[in-house]
Amino acid sequence: MYEISAKSSSISLTKALMLSTAMALSLSSVALANGQEDVDGATVSVEEYQALKSEIEIMRAEIAEMKKLIKEQQKTAPAKSAVNNVVPINSGSQARTVSTTAQEPQVTKEEFQKLKKQVRKIDKTAKSAEEWKNTNSTVHLSGYASAGYASNDGGDGRFNQAQFAPIFHYQYKDRVLLEAELEFEAGEDGSTEIGMEYLTIDLLLNDYVTLIAGKFLSPVGQFRQNGHPSWINKLPSAPSGFGHDGAAPSAEMGLQLRGAIPMGDSDMRANYAVYVGNGPELETITVGTETEIHGISSEGFAADENNGKVVGGRVGFIPVPKLEMGVSGATGDIAIMGEDNRSYNVLGADFTYQVDKFDFRGEYIQQEVGSLVGSIVPDAWKTSTWYVQGSRKLPNNFEGVVRYSDFDSPDPDQAQKQWAIGLNYLFAPQVIAKIAYEVNDGLSGAANDENRWMAQLAYGF
Amino acid sequence: MRRNSIIPISTLIIAPLLSAMIFIITPVDGRAFEMQAATENTKSENAAPEKSQEGDFARGAKLWADRCGSCHNIRDPKDLTDSEWEATVTHMRIRAGLSGQDARDILAFLQKSN
Structure with a gap:
């Protein structure tokens, strides 16, 4: 089906009628006046005359058919053309042009077909896009990566970090989210360390x-x-005691319930998390003939060697926007391999606060292991750490940050007081270049006592 | 064997926790949680996912500024597509302890601003 405006059709047909009539009259008059000769003296055969006459007859018939068609369409066209300003006609050999108004340029059949094909393609693409919008499942890959450099005072600098941590999100409707973070990191010996956070x-x-x-x-x-x-x-390093195997628990294997606590229509918010898991493991180290507790490993073990679960959680309270305060804790059992269980307790408190261009945050965590008579390490063991950090957005996408942390541990190799000051440049909110200097106070001569420069480029995606 | 003779306190806490969970599962707005039957899920391959309630753009804009920035720099809504924001906001709903309505509000803002 082609569409043609009634007005433009009438104009075209009128022109065609006038032209064909003029041609017919001129040819007829030439033939009648000169017999087999034209006015210019060129000869016209009877066959040629008959052929032209036949063509004119065909044209007349076609014009008559078109006139009839136009009349029929004009009867039904007004209603439709009032809405769409177009009138459909059959796609016969006569239909050579398409237009929506008499003023618009005419379009050939080929152009029309091409446009029609493009419209179909666009329509298909639009439907396809809409279809993806409405799937039940959503897949999303996010994560972060970083590359770093560190130089200890009095030592050689080294490019010490190449880390890639993809996070996979698979969501089904508003019901289920599968999330997983892997961590790939270049090792000092050239190997690649892989972990599942x-x-x-x-x-x-x-x-x-x-x-x-x-x-x-x-x-x-x-x-x-x-x-x-x-x-x-905001700094290239974690606060003292907040890294893996520090004073703060890292991960857990088990079940957790978390979410928000209803607070009505006010700006106040509250949230919670409670969990039960296999719990951490107690690490020991033997120096000479003496064995001592070296630390608490809490990487989320798939085994529960001491058959003692740990339960814990956190409650967060947001009394006003941009201020959150939280308390957390955990309790359960922990054991040295081959010994009876002993108590394990964790306490924590934290806050974050943003005002104007400032960001403040801090946190305290302690882990305590009870004593056990008859153990190779009978005494209780306690470690704690805390930090406070302040940062401020500066002009031209710069950001300054200062942090103090204090990791208190019975193991002098771990205990550390640390000042860290840094300057960041934000290429984008999630693309940050950092340079920082740490002043560390630990065991004299040990690694935790060395000051160092650090630089890092971090990218969240 | 590294077992205590006393029943671990944690075991005593797990049972109430699980019991509490069953009660908590019953939504606050009174709608019982029911998993969708497989037949219902497949009634239309292109059916839109169920949205319990719509988000509010204005509330979402405020929450986006207040809550997202409490942990990290605020991301530009144009960073992600609608579906990517959907998964991301669900992730953050869980991580930051947002209510479902707060998450829907933030999602509405992000999807209309990207």
Whole structure:
């Protein structure tokens, strides 16, 4: 079906009628006046005359057919053309032009077909895009990466970090989210270290409760679960005691419930997280003939050697926007391999506050292991750490940051007081170049006592 | 064997926790949580995912500024597509302890601003 305006059709047909009539009259008059000769003296055969006459007859018939067609269409056209300003006609050999108004340029059949094909293609693409919008499942890859350089005072500098941590999100409707963070890091010996930071299947039970199963970041405190990604952490290093195997629990294997606590229509907010997991393991070290506790490993073990679960959680309160305060804790059992269980308790408190261009945050965490008579290490053991950090957005996408942290541990190789000052440049909110200097106070002569320069380029995606 | 003779306190806490979970599962707005039947899920291959409630753009804009920036630099809404924001906001809903409505509000803002 082609479409043609009634007005333009009438004009075209009128022109065609006039032209064909003129041609017919001229040919007829020439033939009658000169017999087989034309006015210019060129000869015209009878066959040629008959052929032209036949053509004129055909044209007349076609014109008559078109006139009839136009009349029929004009009867039905007004209603439609009032809305669309177009009138459909059959796509016969006569239909050579298409236009929506008499003023618009005419379009050939080929051009029309080409346009029609393009419209179909665009329509298909639009439908395809809409279809992807409405799938039940959503797949998303995010994560972060960083490259770093460090130089200890009095030592050689080295490019010490190449880290890639993809985070996979697979969501089904508003019901389920699978999330997993892997961590690839270049080792000092050229190998690649691979780890799974967390992998959980999250069931969104309702607006306030999500059930999480799998290996998850410890909900105790803020830094481990929210602040550790390199594009979020404003300094190239973690606060003392907040790295892996520090004073703050890292991860847990088990079940967790977390979500928001209803607070009505006010600006106040509150949130919670409670979990049960296999718990951490106690690490020992033997120096000479003496064995001592070296630390608590809490990387989220798939085994529960001491058959003692740990339960814990955190409650966060946001009394006014941009201020959050949280308390957290955990309790359970822990054991040295081959010994009976002993108590394990964790306490924590944290806050974050943003005002104007400033960002303040801090956190305290302590882990305590009870005593056990008859153990190779009978005494209780306690470690704690805390930090406060302040940063300010500066002109031209710069940002300054200062942090103090204090890691108190019975192991002098670990205990450390640290000042860190840094300057960042934000290429984008998630692309940050950092340079920082750490002043470390630890065991004299040990690694935790060395000051160092650090630089890092971090990218969150 | 590294077992205590006393039943671990943690075991005593797990049971109430699980019980509490069953009660908590019943939504606050009174709607019982029911997993969709497989037949219902497949009634239309292109059916839109269920959205319990719509988000509010203005509330979402405020929450986006207030809550997202408490941990990290605020991302430009144009960084991600609608579906990417959907998964990202769900992730952050869980991580930051946002309510479902707060998450929907933030999502509405991000999807209308990208």
